Amino acid sequence: MESRSYMEHYSMNLTLKVWKQKNADSRGNFETYQVKDISSEMSFLEMFDVLNEQLIREGKEPIAFDHDCREGICGMCSMYINGRPHGPWHGTTTCQLHMRAFKDGDTIVVEPWRANAFPVLKDLVVDRAAFDRIIQAGGYISVNTGVSVDGNTIPIERENSEKAFAAAACIGCGACVAACKNSSAMLFVAAKVSHLALLPQGDVERKTRVLGMVAQMDKEGFGSCTFTQACEAVCPKEISVMNISRLNKEYLLAGLSSEK
Amino acid sequence: MKWSEFFTSSVGKKLVMALTGLFLISFLVVHAGINACIWANDNGVMFNTAAHFMGSMVVIRVLEVGLFAGILIHIIQGYVLEFSNRSRRKTGYTVSLGNKGSRWYSRSMGLLGTILLLFFIIHWYHFWIPSRFTGVHETPMVLPNSDGKEVHNLYALMKETFSELWVVIVYVFACFSLCWHLVHGFQSAFRTIGVSNQRYLVIARTAGIAFAIIISTVFAMMPVSMYLGWVE
Numbered sequence: 001m002e003s004r005s006y007m008e009h010y011s012m013n014l015t016l017k018v019w020k021q022k023n024a025d026s027r028g029n030f031e032t033y034q035v036k037d038i039s040s041e042m043s044f045l046e047m048f049d050v051l052n053e054q055l056i057r058e059g060k061e062p063i064a065f066d067h068d069c070r071e072g073i074c075g076m077c078s079m080y081i082n083g084r085p086h087g088p089w090h091g092t093t094t095c096q097l098h099m100r101a102f103k104d105g106d107t108i109v110v111e112p113w114r115a116n117a118f119p120v121l122k123d124l125v126v127d128r129a130a131f132d133r134i135i136q137a138g139g140y141i142s143v144n145t146g147v148s149v150d151g152n153t154i155p156i157e158r159e160n161s162e163k164a165f166a167a168a169a170c171i172g173c174g175a176c177v178a179a180c181k182n183s184s185a186m187l188f189v190a191a192k193v194s195h196l197a198l199l200p201q202g203d204v205e206r207k208t209r210v211l212g213m214v215a216q217m218d219k220e221g222f223g224s225c226t227f228t229q230a231c232e233a234v235c236p237k238e239i240s241v242m243n244i245s246r247l248n249k250e251y252l253l254a255g256l257s258s259e260k
Numbered sequence: 261m262k263w264s265e266f267f268t269s270s271v272g273k274k275l276v277m278a279l280t281g282l283f284l285i286s287f288l289v290v291h292a293g294i295n296a297c298i299w300a301n302d303n304g305v306m307f308n309t310a311a312h313f314m315g316s317m318v319v320i321r322v323l324e325v326g327l328f329a330g331i332l333i334h335i336i337q338g339y340v341l342e343f344s345n346r347s348r349r350k351t352g353y354t355v356s357l358g359n360k361g362s363r364w365y366s367r368s369m370g371l372l373g374t375i376l377l378l379f380f381i382i383h384w385y386h387f388w389i390p391s392r393f394t395g396v397h398e399t400p401m402v403l404p405n406s407d408g409k410e411v412h413n414l415y416a417l418m419k420e421t422f423s424e425l426w427v428v429i430v431y432v433f434a435c436f437s438l439c440w441h442l443v444h445g446f447q448s449a450f451r452t453i454g455v456s457n458q459r460y461l462v463i464a465r466t467a468g469i470a471f472a473i474i475i476s477t478v479f480a481m482m483p484v485s486m487y488l489g490w491v492e
Contacts (some may be wrong), residue, residue, distance in 0.1 A: 083356055252275065255271075
């Protein structure tokens with residue numbers, strides 16, 4: 001590719017190899033598509049919109065993919081692009097990935113998240129309800145915290161509030177599972193456990209929470225963590241693996257101090 | 261929470277790997293320390309004395325049972341986790357993430373561990389089985405100030421074993437595998453036991469790399485020294 005400035009606009013023609021699968025029970029295969037005159041200013045999902053409009057005009061079935069906010073905060077978009085969840089940009093969701101990440105003539109391979117716990121429903125759409133069930137197993141505060149209180153009424157150490165806030169940035173997209181060689185959900189669970197364990201409101205249920213969420217994670221069929229740190233490398237919200245160390249500490253303290 | 265639930269959870273299984281791994285790391289220090297006596301260049305007197313002490317002390321023999329239990333648990337649990345984790349993705353990716361997200365050795369602990377297991381079998385065949393069961397055929401050594409007491413001449417056995425080039429190559433290759441296994445395993449064990457303090461994790465990571473390089477080099481230099489005649 002000739003050198004381009006970051007802000008330079010250009011158009012490109014691309015070859016897309018996209019996973020197509022009729023439903024959860026069918027086998028699926030890659031389909032090859034050609035898209036032309038794609039603007040470097042488009043988002044990756046807008047490029048898919050253009051492709052789908054083209055397919056509809058041709059009387060073909062459009063490609064199914066998850067999306068919602070397109071602002072990088074809902075965690076719905078979930079494409080494995082050229083061997084990386086959410087594509088080549090660091091700390092970016094698929095919806096925030098722009099076509100200037102690619103060049104004219106590129107071939108882009110797009111696959112769904114691959115994990116037994118995330119079965120493919122159709123094309124690039126996977127079932128991530130396992131994450132919902134993990135949250136239901138303890139990722140909340142059920143004690144009565146009363147009415148809204150004035151700011152700073154409950155003193156929280158600044159360092160802890162920063163760590164809790166960073167952990168709370170997890171959008172539950174599942175990129176950590178998609179990237180992990182073990183299909184482990186530890187980074188997701190660790191972010192949710194850390195977020196609440198670091199705050200006084202979450203302290204009351206910290207033991208039952210971590211035990212419940214890890215048990216549900218295992219039940220859903222995710223693998224165990226071997227600290228390859230691939231999850232952190234691909235996380236669009238840059239959740240740190242330090243949260244996994246914290247989850248381990250929470251789990252060991254809760255499990256070993258249990259009286260039942 | 262029942263103990264069985266704790267130790268069969270994904271976190272509990274990793275804890276077993278971490279604790280047995282750290283125990284085996286402590287054994288490596290003792291093993292390297294004893295073997296380093298070959299460099300005393302005293303025709304194996306210091307080494308054979310140390311080896312005889314380790315083989316004859318009741319406490320050490322009891323600890324040896326614990327050592328083998330630790331090795332067995334580490335191997336079995338390692339394979340259980342490896343195969344279990346592999347089964348969590350029945351359909352793989354066409355384009356893999358590869359080195360873009362993680363280091364090769366962190367993804368290859370099962371392979372590195374298997375190489376070490378194969379090496380252990382050779383190593384036990386060379387030294388542990390003769391010293392404990394089948395007997396060392398080399399002429400026994402009379403230790404100084406021992407009233408003529410004869411002990412296994414493991415030093416002579418080492419010299420004979422490491423006179424073969426292919427054996428030296430196998431041992432050095434195993435030490436190379438051990439180094440990468442430790443580079444990841446050392447710091448990973450501390451994360452598994454819940455060290456979540458950045459300051460201590462930096463220490464664990466740095467100490468792990470230093471330990472892996474030093475211990476592997478010390479072990480690798482033993483057959484090399486013997487083969488090249490650097491020790492008498």
